[in-house]
Amino acid sequence: MKREGPIALLMISGVLYIVSVMLASPVMEPVAATLDDWYKIVVGFINLVGIISLTQVNGRAVLRKSSGWFYNALLIVVLYGYIILGLVGGVGNVAFTRIYDNILTPILMTIFSTLTFWIGSAAYRAFRAKNLDAAILLVAGIVVMIGRVTLGSAISPAIPKAAEWILNFPTVAGMRAIEMGAAIGGIVLALRMITGLERSFMSND
C-alpha cells in the first residue's frame, strides 16, 4: 500500500485533470480548479519542507559542535530571524526591505558576477580545436562573443551580422529540435507515470 497508494493517487488525479481539460465541460471545470488549488497548496508546503530540512541539518551540526558549527548556528538565527521580521512587520517594513536590498541583493549579485571569471577559465580549457566539430564550435563561439558586444561592430560591421546569423539559423534549428524532442519525451513520461509504468520517482526501481 505504501507504493500502490501514491501511484493510484497519481493515476486518478492525472486522468481527472486530462479529462477535465480535454472535455472543458461545466461539470468537469470545478474538478480542474480544485486540483489547481491543491497543487498550489502542495507547492506552498515545499518551502516548509526546505525550512525543516535546513533546521535539521544545521541544528545537528550545532549540537555536535561540528567543524564550522558557528556558521550553522548563524544560518539558523538569520533564517528564523528574517522569517519573524517578515511575519511581524510585513514585507513592506523598513528593516525587512533594507536587509534584502542592502545585504542579500549585493551578496547574490556579487556571487553571480564572479561567474565571469570561471567562464573565462572554463572557456580557455574547453575551447580547443581538437577536431573539426570542436573547431566549428570554437569559431562560432568567438564570433558570437565578439559580435554581441559593442566591440564587434567597432572592429567590423560583418561580425555582429555573422553573430546574428548564427543565433537566428543554426541555433534556432538546433534548439527547436531539442525542445520538440524534450516536449515529446515529457508527454511520454507523463503518460508512463499516469499509467503506473514509470515508478522511479518513488524509489530506485
Added chain:
Amino acid sequence: MEVSIFTKLDSLDRRWIFAFQALVFCIVILNPVGLALNVGDQVRTAFEAIESLPEGSIVWFATDYQAANAAELEPAAIAIFKHCMQKNLRVISGSTWPEGGAMMSRLINYVAPEFPDKEYGVDYLNLGYRPGGQVWLQQLTDDLPAAVGGIDHFGDPISAYPIMEGLEVIQDVAMIIGIHVGTPGTPEYIRVITDPHNVPMITVLPAVSVAVTMPYLASGQLVSIVASLRGGAEYELISGFSGTAMTGMDSQSFMNLTIVIFVILGNIGFFYNKYKEGSSGGGGDNV
C-alpha cells in the same frame, strides 16, 4: 629541462586568467573607451511596440527573476518601466518566483522618484509572488483578482486601487513584459497566456537564455527579446533614459575580448605541443 613558453600556454594556471580579467575590468571601468552602441532590430521592435500602445493601457510586468540576476536584467526593466510611465501606461506586476515581489519593489524605487506625479495603485501596482507556477498563470486567465487572493504584495486589498478597474483576467492587459531567467518563465507564459489568448509579449532575458528562447521569436510567438545588459543599454539609448547598462558596455566588450585572447593562446599552445609531441594533448584539469 626548460619548458617553452608555447608549452606553458597550453596549461596556464587559472589564477593568471582571473588576475588578467580583473586587471582589464578595472582599467576599462576607470577609463571608459566609449565604443559606439547601435540599437539593434530586437530592441527597436520592443520600443516601437510599447510606443504604439494607447494611453492608459495595462502592461503586465512578469518579474520572474531573483536578486542574483538583477545586475544583468534590471537596467532593461527600469528603462522599459520608465518608458511605460512616460507613455502614461498602467504597470501591474506579478511573479511566479518568490523574490519577484521584492524585485518589483526595487524597480519601483528606481523609477518612482523620476515620476513624482505617478501614484502606487493608480499608475503602478505590485501584486508580488504567488505559488503555483504555470497553474497560477492558468488561474490568472480565469479570474485575476481571485488568483492573487484579492491582495497586493503588501497585503492590502486591491479592490481599493483604481488601477484594477477593467482588469478581470490577464487577457485584459495590452502587453506582457516578461523579465525571465528560468522556469517558470517565457515558455510557460507562451503556453498558457500569450498563445491561447493572443496577448503580445516582450521578454527580457539574461544572455545565457537567449539561445533557448530564439525558436519562440522565430515562430512569431514573441514580439521581441531584449537580451541581457546589451539589450538594456540599447533600450536606454533609444528611450533616452540613461542608466547603468550603457556604462557597463565597454567592460563587457573587453572582458569578452580577454576570454577570446586566452582561448586563442590556449589553442596556440595546444597546437605547438601537438606538433612537438606528434600526439594529441591539451586541456588541463584545473578549471
